[in-house]
Amino acid sequence: MSEHVALGSFEFDCGQSIPELELTYETYGERASDDSNVVLVCHALTGSHNVARTPGTAATDAETSDDTSAADQATAWWHDVVGPGKTIDTREWFVVCATVPGSCYGSSGPNSTNPETGDPYGTDFPPVTVADWTRAQARLLDHLGIDTLAAVVGGSVGGMNVLDWARRYPDRVERVVAIATGARLDAQLLALDGIARRAITTDDDWQEGDYYGTGREPTEGLALARQLAHVTYLSKDSMDDRFGRRSATRDTGQGADFSSDPGAAFFPYRDVESYLDYNADRFTERFDANAYLYLTRAMDEFDLAAGYRDEADALAAFDGEALCLSYTGDWHFTVGQGERLAEAFRANGTDVAHHVVDSEYGHDAFLAHPETLDAPLRDFLSDGVKGGSVRDDGAEHATDERPRFAPVHASLFGQG
Incomplete structure (x- = not known):
């Protein structure tokens, strides 16, 4: 308890x-x-x-x-x-x-x-x-x-x-x-963390960190930040073995609601994209964007x-x-x-x-x-x-x- x-x-x-x-x-x-x-x-x-x-x-x-x-x-x-x-x-x-x-x-x-x-x-x-x-x-x-x-x-x-x-x-x-x-x-991981934080702080809904109670949260920025981090948690070989170049369907109800360019309909939605979208969705339901900024900076500074x-x-x-x-x-x-x-x-x-x-x-x-x-x-x-x-x-x-x-x-x- x-x-x-x-x-x-x-x-x-x-x-x-x-x-x-x-x-x-x-x-x-x-x-x-x-x-x-x-x-x-x-x-x-x-x-x-x-x-x-x-x-x-x-x-x-x-x-x-x-x-x-x-x-x-x-x-x-x-x-x-x-x-x-x-x-x-x-x-x-x-x-x-x-x-x-x-x-x-x-x-x-x-x-x-x-x-x-x-x-x-x-x-x-x-x-x-x-x-x-x-x-x-x-x-x-x-x-x-x-x-x-x-x-x-x-x-x-x-x-x-x-x-x-x-x-x-x-x-x-x-x-x-x-x-x-x-x-x-x-240095490479410091760079990736920096990009992840920018994904959050450039989301219009971040509102300089004062988004609590506004009904708008930087969900898309946090989702992108998490996706970037998630790639670092898996090896190249394991990602290739697990996902390869396989395609997935978009109508599964899974995945962050990111905008797509008009040409996207012509190309496959990859299984690895679906995996990252799904996990990002789950993450944004449970985690706070400001906390992500604070914790990654603590890790970077150590x-x-x-x-x-x-x-x-x-x-x-x-x-x-x-x-x-x-x-x-x-x-x-x-x-x-x-x-x-x-x-x-x-x-x-x-x-x-x-x-x-x-x-x-x-x-x-x-x-x-x-x-x-x-x-x-x-x-x-x-x-x-x-x-x-x-x-x-x-x-x-x-x-x-x-x-x-x-x-x-x-x-x-x-x-x-």
């Missing part, structure tokens, strides 16, 4: 403050008397506090047979991972997950009410960073009386959140699991080495154990980036393993195909890097196949 807590005034990294930081969170399992079994889960970009279903709740999208629904992240987004007898076994672990500040699922963000005006904050909400998420989570744990975490686990930008825990609160964390992530975004000599220096105070988990088909955060994280931990003598999963699916594999991380994650939480299924095979997979001066990701657009 979701809980909502007010934690008092909060100053963000940018120097601005809000009078009341509110967080929505959920817990799963039984908390040990000595708090030795607490696992913090950090959600990905558009995820929420609702990691898994609790007994007696209705079925959610994550139960459907379409593997894309498991990546929607609105509700029960990691239900196959968290629960009794599952990878993060709630008969053993007490799991905490909170929606981060800046999002739109109950925690303080652009769509929440400014107590000083009685209106939604909109773009008056302070800019947020991954560091703000970490400090807000620490504030929540303080409220719950939890000092030390057995583990912090997260994927994608949630993995950046994990790394920030190791950097910012090294004495409060025993083990960290950084899944499908890296020390920072590269740099593990910022303020330090390098990544190793940033992680020098952490003396626990670390698992970096990468996917071979992921070009959003490559195996090479995962190996560089592992090297940063190794430079400090930290017990670390870089476990590489051979999967062509792409970045979203940890959400859409969570069985791929079951054994290594389960074993690492129980036994650390000595866990039976935990491999340290990152170096042999970490060759960067991109040409030295390639302007784009070869893994997305092909080797030529």
Whole structure:
């Protein structure tokens, strides 16, 4: 069951403050008397506090047979991972997950009410960073009386959140699991995020962010932004295998209502277009455009080495154990980036393993195909890097196949 807590005034990294930081969170399992079994889960970009279903709740999208629904992240987004007898076994672990500040699922963000005006904050909400998420989570744990975490686990930008825990609160964390992530975004992904934000802010219905209550929301801009992001979550091979050049019908009732040029009727509506339109439609029904602007900027801004000599220096105070988990088909955060994280931990003598999963699916594999991380994650939480299924095979997979001066990701657009 979701809980909502007010934690008092909060100053963000940018120097601005809000009078009341509110967080929505959920817990799963039984908390040990000595708090030795607490696992913090950090959600990905558009995820929420609702990691898994609790007994007696209705079925959610994550139960459907379409593997894309498991990546929607609105509700029960990691239900196959968290629960009794599952990878993060709630008969053993007490799991905490909170929606981060800046999002739109109950925690303080652009769509929440400014107590000083009685209106939604909109773009008056302070800019947020991954560091703000970490400090807000620490504030929540303080409220719950939890000092030390057995583990912090997260994927994608949630993995950046994990790394920030190791950097910012090294004495409060025993083990960290950084899944499908890296020390920072590269220039191409920064560019794609910039285009996605422009899709939102150039939508006439964005109204400088003050669209709440007007009956008009920047749905088309948000849909385009999500479509662009979704392409980065899948590999070239998986998209080609799944969709190819097949045609779809336009009268299925699925897909964002985008305008078409007159010549479009002559050409086929591709299956891949239908897929992106359908997922964009679902996304705009559940997510807020301003929140998307805020969260992508937080992800873009994160740099593990910022303020330090390098990544190793940033992680020098952490003396626990670390698992970096990468996917071979992921070009959003490559195996090479995962190996560089592992090297940063190794430079400090930290017990670390870089476990590489051979999967062509792409970045979203940890959400859409969570069985791929079951054994290594389960074993690492129980036994650390000595866990039976935990491999340290990152170096042999970490060759960067991109040409030295390639302007784009070869893994997305092909080797030529």
